[in-house]
Amino acid sequence: MLLGVVTHAETLPPAPSFARDVLPILSSQCLACHGFDAEARQAGLRLDTPAGAQLILASGHAAIVPGDSAASELLRRVGSSDPAEVMPPPETGKTLSHHQRQLLADWIAAGAPYQPHWAFQAPVDVPHPEMAAGEHPIDRFLAARMAGTGLEPAGLAAPETLLRRVSLDLTGLPPTLPEIDAFLAAQGVDAEGAWREVVERLLASPHYGERQARWWLDMARYADSNGYSIDAPREIWRWRDWVVDAFNRDLAFDRFTVEQLAGDLLPEATENQRIATGFHRNTQINEEGGIDKEQFRIDSVFDRVATTGTVWLGLSIGCAQCHDHKFDPISQRDYYRLFAFFNNQAEPKLKVSDPGVDQLQLTAARDAAREVVLAYVEARAEALVAWEAGLNDDARKLLDTERMAALATPAAQRTPDQRRILFHAGLGANDQEFRRHNERYLDLQGKVIGGPTTLVLEELPEPRRTTIFVKGDFTRPAEEVSPGTPQILPPLEATNPRPNRLDLARWIVSPTNPLTARVLVNRIWQQLFGQGLVETDADFGLMGSLPSHPELLDWLAGEIQRQGWSLKNFYRIVVTSRAYRQDSQETPRHAELDPLNRLVSRQRRLRLDAELVRDALLVASGKLVATIGGVPVHPPIPAGATAVGQVKRDWPTSTGDDRFRRGLYTFVYRASPSPSLSVFDAPDGYQSCTRRNRSNTPLQALTLLNDAAFVELAGALADVVRAQGAAEAFRRCTGRRPDAEESAVLSALQPADCARVLLNLDETVTRE
Secondary structure, X not given: OOOOOOOOHHHOOOOOOHHHHHHHHHHHHOHHHHXXXXXXXXXXXXXXXXXXXXXXXXXXXXXXXXXXXXXXXXXXXXXXXXXOOOOOOHHHOOOOOHHHXXXXXXXXXXXXXXXXXXXXXOOOOOXXXXXXXXXXXXXXXXXXXXXXXXXXXXXXXXXHHHHHHHHHHHHOOOOOHHHHHHHHHHHHHOHHHHHHHHHHHHHHOHHHHHHHHHHXXXXXOOOOEOOOOOOOEOOOHHHHHHHHHHHHOOOOHHHHHHHHHHHHHOOOOOHHHHHHHHHHHOOOOOOOOOOOHHHHHHHHHHHHHHHHXXXXXXXXXXXXXXXXXXXXXXXHHHHHHHHHHOOOEEOOEEEOOOOOOOHHHHHHHHHHHHHHHHHHHHOOHHHHHHHHHOOOHHHHHOOOHHHHHHHHOOHHHOOHHHHHHHHHHHOHHHOHHHHHHHHHHHHHHHHHHOOOEEEOOEEOOOOOOOXXXXXXXXOOEEEEOOOOOOOOOOOOOOOOOOOOHHHHHHXXXXXXXXXXXXXXXXXXXXXXXXXXXXXXXXXXXXXXXXXXXXXXXXXXXXXXXXXOOOHHHHHHHHHOOOOOOEOOOOOHHHHHHOOOOOOOOOOOOEEOOHHHHHHHHHHHHOOOOOOOOOOOEOOOXXXXXXXXXXXXXXXXXXXXXXXXXXXXXXXXXXXXXXXXXXXXXXXXXXXXXOOOOOOOOHHHHHHHHHOHHHHHHHHHHHHHHHXXXXXXXXXXXXXXXXXXXXXXHHHOOOHHHHHHHHHXXXXXXXXX
């Protein structure tokens, strides 16, 4: 029994908040069996709504009697010592603490007031906070939250640290030594002006688009292969380049959204708008024999629904695929209405223009290659006649239709290409010179006829029928549904009798949608501070965490829309705040009063993303080739790394400039990714990744010491040590000058050892 429960309203302490205090208890302990999912609901009790919680049950009691803790069956059951009665049941391994039981009792005694879940309500139009002259609005919001805690914001970080931080955050590249020197000189004249000038330079850099594209590619589950066991290469890098370009030209995020979800449905859609639909072609493709193609098409649609919900809405919509969501008010019907938007697409390859190719020159090369191979065959006409004479009926049956047609044509009437085809069938297998000539011709012919392609989505002229699948099984169709959006969110205002992906995309970025802007600004905050204002960035539902600064979150969500969804403007706002420029050093007082940094009392040290580790070392060693875009490259990796699994995959190690391109352009196999990327926590491309894990393991140090690519860069940095000294090399790696003790240690090392030590410093691969 729950002891010591206060039942007299006049002696109650301030009532607990439903959203802050009560809902987390119900979500973690109760709603799996007593929540939105009707099929999973036990004893007819539903605790996520007041009507369900106050319903008289078969036992004759109500779980919650507002204002009467003693009469509320919920409190009796959670406080019971009887294993047959206590809730949650012992087999769940869950139990409520005394503090949790007291919170529930106090809340019920205060009338058990429910509140709508904050994320499903429209953002509050937060007025601009009162500020002193020159104060930043973000800093004012944070100061108001920190007031009375005994904490003060951390001081500003050192100028060298700030420059390295903002350079890595906005472009993914550390600053060069001339950039550092110029910034330090400008700081001495006008510190604030120098900072704003650096921010503008970085936002205008073409490398800004590369850095921002990386987090978007993570969410889009981008890779350069098809997945599953065969995991063959695919061509979708033009969509990756579209993303880089969209960020660089500051394409408004609402337009950025519409073009990726429905670019093909825009009036007179351009080639670039159709390329943009590659976002949802990042699903896997199963090329194994004997598969049910419809099953894997359905799996791709499941993926698209779940990814759309995660990326734009911050909801685990995929949990409603087989049943009503156990926690959030999203029904299985809601899920399949969203499914209907993505169930009506073809998945073609789009032939795209290639401005880097001279079509006349390519055609001429094809014609020349054809003449070479045809002349080779003509010179061996007698051998071809002899082969044909010895061909029996059984051998003829093994030939394909094209070769059978060539054989059926009288020899004197055959075209040169028919003779080439027959020569290939009969004599080509053992004639390496013929194969070389023929393959060159066929390769050039394919380029002339086909040209470069990329994967896109395309709406079918006749819509597919969409039904609810019983338990998510596509072989068990049930009720037919039409396209629509979850009922808990504002209704879709479609312009078509049957809504399509364009209507869905516009609904997602509509001002009435309470989620999209909040989710977006929270993710950018997460990038720049290491954690979001809502810590569960992919779950804004009932199981998610509450915003640490709800007013700030809503102000930021409103601000990005007031700024026309401009991401560059938004980054400018955040990185010019004092909060962004704080030192990341944790003091004992921080550790005591704000151990998780939820009050943003300091900045946060962040291990660099896997690709940025490579980029930073390329810059430090002087080897970076800064070309933007293009075909994926293959830097050195350990031998045999791509031989994992059913199929041995090619890894033609790049030479020349391609060997030293940014990590963004490294070819990614899903089934056997580059070991150096995996060790530094790069996602595998199988599902959407909205936040990378950040680990610090011995494997990372061993990789920096022994991976072939990093050994090569260490060699280049050793040349810097020999030519310019260890202090200069240290500065290239960390952005600052070494102190006396560091200089003494480095000067005692041989150049090669010094270089390997510098590339393995924690500071080198960390953003302070």
